[in-house]
Amino acid sequence: MGGMVAAICLAREGHEVLILDAGSRIGGIRGYHPSIHVTPMDMEMMLSYAGIDLRPKLTALDKFWRLGAWGDQYEFYSKTGMHLETKLLGVERGPRKTSLDTLLYDEARKLGVKFQFSTYIEDPKELPPRSIIATGLCPEMYETLDIPYEQVEGYYFVEKKKVRPEKDVILYFGDFSSDYFYCISLNGIYYGFVFQREPMDYGKLLQFEDLLEEHEGERHKWLPFMCRVPLKRFNQVRLFTGEHILSGSLTGMMDPVLMFGIQGALLSGRVAARAVTDPEAAMAEFRVLTHFYRHSWLTRKLVEAVPTIYRKYVYRFLRYDMGEFLKRYGAYTRPMLRLMDKGIPGYEWGYLAPNIPASEKEKDRVARFERVVARACSRIPAARIPQAIRTLKTMGRLA
Numbered sequence: 281m282g283g284m285v286a287a288i289c290l291a292r293e294g295h296e297v298l299i300l301d302a303g304s305r306i307g308g309i310r311g312y313h314p315s316i317h318v319t320p321m322d323m324e325m326m327l328s329y330a331g332i333d334l335r336p337k338l339t340a341l342d343k344f345w346r347l348g349a350w351g352d353q354y355e356f357y358s359k360t361g362m363h364l365e366t367k368l369l370g371v372e373r374g375p376r377k378t379s380l381d382t383l384l385y386d387e388a389r390k391l392g393v394k395f396q397f398s399t400y401i402e403d404p405k406e407l408p409p410r411s412i413i414a415t416g417l418c419p420e421m422y423e424t425l426d427i428p429y430e431q432v433e434g435y436y437f438v439e440k441k442k443v444r445p446e447k448d449v450i451l452y453f454g455d456f457s458s459d460y461f462y463c464i465s466l467n468g469i470y471y472g473f474v475f476q477r478e479p480m481d482y483g484k485l486l487q488f489e490d491l492l493e494e495h496e497g498e499r500h501k502w503l504p505f506m507c508r509v510p511l512k513r514f515n516q517v518r519l520f521t522g523e524h525i526l527s528g529s530l531t532g533m534m535d536p537v538l539m540f541g542i543q544g545a546l547l548s549g550r551v552a553a554r555a556v557t558d559p560e561a562a563m564a565e566f567r568v569l570t571h572f573y574r575h576s577w578l579t580r581k582l583v584e585a586v587p588t589i590y591r592k593y594v595y596r597f598l599r600y601d602m603g604e605f606l607k608r609y610g611a612y613t614r615p616m617l618r619l620m621d622k623g624i625p626g627y628e629w630g631y632l633a634p635n636i637p638a639s640e641k642e643k644d645r646v647a648r649f650e651r652v653v654a655r656a657c658s659r660i661p662a663a664r665i666p667q668a669i670r671t672l673k674t675m676g677r678l679a
């Protein structure tokens with residue numbers, strides 16, 4: 281995706297563009313699509329920044345959300361009528377007509393971009409200088425380019441049927457995964473994915489299956505999944521590698537907390553295109569877009585360090601009406617939620633931080649808080665981080 285956005289931007293500027301793709305057709309990381317992804321995105325911003333109208337392939341998920349956490353069930357939408365504005369969107373990935381990949385492919389073809397499929401690049405040194413590398417979460421390129429990674433493992437199912445009201449999202453947290461499970465039905469596909477950033481054995485899947493059967497009355501045919509994400513280090517976002525330019529998730533333009541990758545991958549395409557002709561301007565833009573990567577990465581590590589037993593109690597808050605809770609305690613929750621929003625590259629408002637009217641005074645306070653966090657993160661010496669993480673984890677285990 282990041283590669284196609286870069287191609288579209290370059291073709292519009294009059295460059296001749298050739299895309300080499302290992303797949304036999306469009307559709308992202310090999311073997312795992314079609315799939316349905318959920319992503320925060322500001323569609324207007326995306327249109328004005330990347331200049332591509334993605335709206336025909338994005339579906340608003342504006343009142344959905346059921347959450348299962350450690351055996352308890354929580355509804356997200358408001359009983360009091362106050363809408364929790366999520367700005368989350370459903371996106372289909374893969375080769376079908378209804379996918380975002382097809383929209384980008386059609387746009388690129390219209391502009392004269394050439395595609396060469398079934399062409400696997402083993403070593404980018406084979407490519408001319410200033411070529412853009414956008415191999416996403418496919419494992420091999422991480423080692424070739426020496427990009428630190430975490431391995432994600434899990435299981436998914438994809439069924440060609442509609443279930444429940446389409447567009448409802450169900451999310452599960454629990455002992456079966458240090459990340460989570462989500463499922464959604466969209467465009468006639470029912471898709472579910474359970475994963476974590478460490479090895480996931482079959483026993484964990486069986487444990488989760490029983491839970492799903494108990495709560496949703498469903499059993500599925502699961503397929504194994506493995507990919508890599510560039511979220512290993514505190515300071516690992518990068519736009520260039522040797523003579524080449526990176527684009528897509530490979531740059532680290534990904535949310536370290538929940539691993540939202542779509543928004544960052546799309547924006548990075550625009551930055552990579554700029555880097556071809558004006559590397560300095562592109563680098564300045566890249567820094568702005570990834571400004572909050574570090575704080576978000578630390579947030580993730582803090583979450584990992586909290587023992588499960590405490591995490592469980594945090595979810596208990598959700599038993600209350602979510603909208604009402606945020607309205608009542610907005611002054612306290614908003615700064616934290618806003619920071620989580622900002623961990624998604626280039627994303628401003630509204631994926632978690634709801635559109636509860638805020639006074640000017642409160643806006644000022646949030647802005648001040650953001651500045652303090654950003655400054656603190658930029659001063660943390662990266663070399664000390666691994667030791668600090670080990671200490672945190674030990675504390676987590678001891679607590």
Ligand SMILES: Cc1cc2nc3c(=O)[nH]c(=O)nc-3n(C[C@H](O)[C@H](O)[C@H](O)COP(=O)(O)OP(=O)(O)OC[C@H]3O[C@@H](n4cnc5c(N)ncnc54)[C@H](O)[C@@H]3O)c2cc1C
Pocket residue numbers: 281282283300301302303306307308309310312315316317318319320399400401402414415416417418420421473507527528529530534539540541542543545
């Ligand atoms: C199953 C799954 C579920 C996800 N769910 C979500 C979600 O719900 N929300 C969200 O925001 N993000 C989600 N993500 C993450 C998000 O999809 C990715 O971060 C994003 O799509 C990456 O985009 P990209 O442009 O970097 O790579 P991709 O769009 O994956 O494109 C990479 C391309 O590179 C090609 N390629 C790979 N290696 C080579 C090679 N050596 N030579 C030539 N070509 C090569 C591939 O064939 C592919 O076409 C999910 C990812 C997966 C895999």
